[in-house]
Amino acid sequence: MDSTTAAMETLVDDAAAALAGDSDGEAERYEAEAAEADLLRDRLRLAVIKIATSEGRKAGMEVADPVVACVADLAFKSAEQLAKDVELFAQHAGRKSIKMEDVILTAHRNEHLMGLLRTFSQELKGKEPANERKRKKSSKKDEKTMKENQSTTSMKMKASGPPVNCLWKMRASLCFASVFS
Amino acid sequence: MDEEATTGGSRAAETFDPELIHAIFKLVWSRRGERGSGDGNEVVDVEPAPDTSRRNRSTTANASALKVSCEFLRIFVTEAIQRSAFIAEAEESTVIEPTHLERVLPQLLLDF
Numbered sequence: 001m002d003s004t005t006a007a008m009e010t011l012v013d014d015a016a017a018a019l020a021g022d023s024d025g026e027a028e029r030y031e032a033e034a035a036e037a038d039l040l041r042d043r044l045r046l047a048v049i050k051i052a053t054s055e056g057r058k059a060g061m062e063v064a065d066p067v068v069a070c071v072a073d074l075a076f077k078s079a080e081q082l083a084k085d086v087e088l089f090a091q092h093a094g095r096k097s098i099k100m101e102d103v104i105l106t107a108h109r110n111e112h113l114m115g116l117l118r119t120f121s122q123e124l125k126g127k128e129p130a131n132e133r134k135r136k137k138s139s140k141k142d143e144k145t146m147k148e149n150q151s152t153t154s155m156k157m158k159a160s161g162p163p164v165n166c167l168w169k170m171r172a173s174l175c176f177a178s179v180f181s
Numbered sequence: 182m183d184e185e186a187t188t189g190g191s192r193a194a195e196t197f198d199p200e201l202i203h204a205i206f207k208l209v210w211s212r213r214g215e216r217g218s219g220d221g222n223e224v225v226d227v228e229p230a231p232d233t234s235r236r237n238r239s240t241t242a243n244a245s246a247l248k249v250s251c252e253f254l255r256i257f258v259t260e261a262i263q264r265s266a267f268i269a270e271a272e273e274s275t276v277i278e279p280t281h282l283e284r285v286l287p288q289l290l291l292d293f
Contacts, residue, residue: 033208033211033212036208037208040201040204040205040208043198043201044197044201044205047197047198047201048258050195051195051196051197051255051258051259051262052258052261052262054195055258055259055262055263055266056262056266056277059262059263059266059270060275061266061269061270061274061275061276061277062275062276062277063262063265063276063277064276064277064278064279066279067265067277067278067279067281067282070279070282071258071261071262071282074257074261074290075254075257075258076205078254078257078293079202079205079206079250079254080205080209082206082250082253082254083205083206083209083210084209084213086206086240086246086250087209087210087213087240090240091240096239096240096241097240097241097242097243098240098241098242098243098246099243099245099246100243100245100246100249102246103246103249103250103253104249106253107253107293109291109292109293110292110293113253113256113292113293116252116256117249117252117253117256120249120252121245121249124245124248124249125245
């Protein structure tokens with residue numbers, strides 16, 4: 001997969017750059033980090049394969065392997081970017097621990113996405129005090145399933161119906177018009 | 182890899198494992214810490230417990246923040262597949278090919 005190779009090359013380049021200016025300890029550290037990153041990337045790829053194939057099945061389609069690999073790499077980079085953003089936001093707020101609000105803020109470029117995340121976070125918040133009182137984990141699982149199903153449904157309805165996901169349509173007219181004209 | 186509701190097959194709401202996401206975050210944060218402090222004398226393994234005496238700016242994550250992050254990434258993957266599926270449908274294909282993903286990629290990256 002080209003994107004994997006590219007990512008690996010980036011890591012190697014970083015390691016080489018570090019070697020040029022620093023002591024040997026740095027090189028070992030970078031190698032260990034690269035190995036750990038690869039492990040996490042593989043674990044993430046497995047998860048993405050699951051999610052992607054089940055999504056594809058819902059749409060009545062199969063997903064080609066290169067597509068899944070590409071989405072997995074993108075998801076990893078997205079997670080890295082999310083980590084950086086969220087750390088910055090927390091530090092900006094004078095905190096060392098990230099909160100839900102930090103994560104929601106990273107989605108600010110897309111109102112629709114931000115709304116979805118906010119709804120999800122509110123549901124999480126709403127469930128927790130009730131949990132502590134009486135309910136056990138089993139009912140929490142059921143509720144979370146229902147809520148995830150709801151958010152999945154709402155997302156899906158907008159994405160696969162004849163009027164596609166409104167955020168997609170709105171931006172598509174701007175973006176694709178210029179690219180494909 | 183969290184598998185909620187494995188009983189209702191068609192309602193499989195699969196998502197990422199918060200622990201996995203947490204591990205990725207910690208990797209990124211420790212990487213930032215190293216580059217930022219720039220000292221070579223500490224042999225820092227990528228450990229869960231940061232060295233609080235010196236690098237006391239390692240970030241930690243709230244459990245619900247991790248869940249929301251999982252949701253974020255799940256939506257990302259879902260959107261990627263759904264948009265590609267839309268293009269594939271338009272081209273009357275039953276398999277989502279890389280060319281379909283290519284067409285949706287610019288907008289996807291802008292949105293996320």
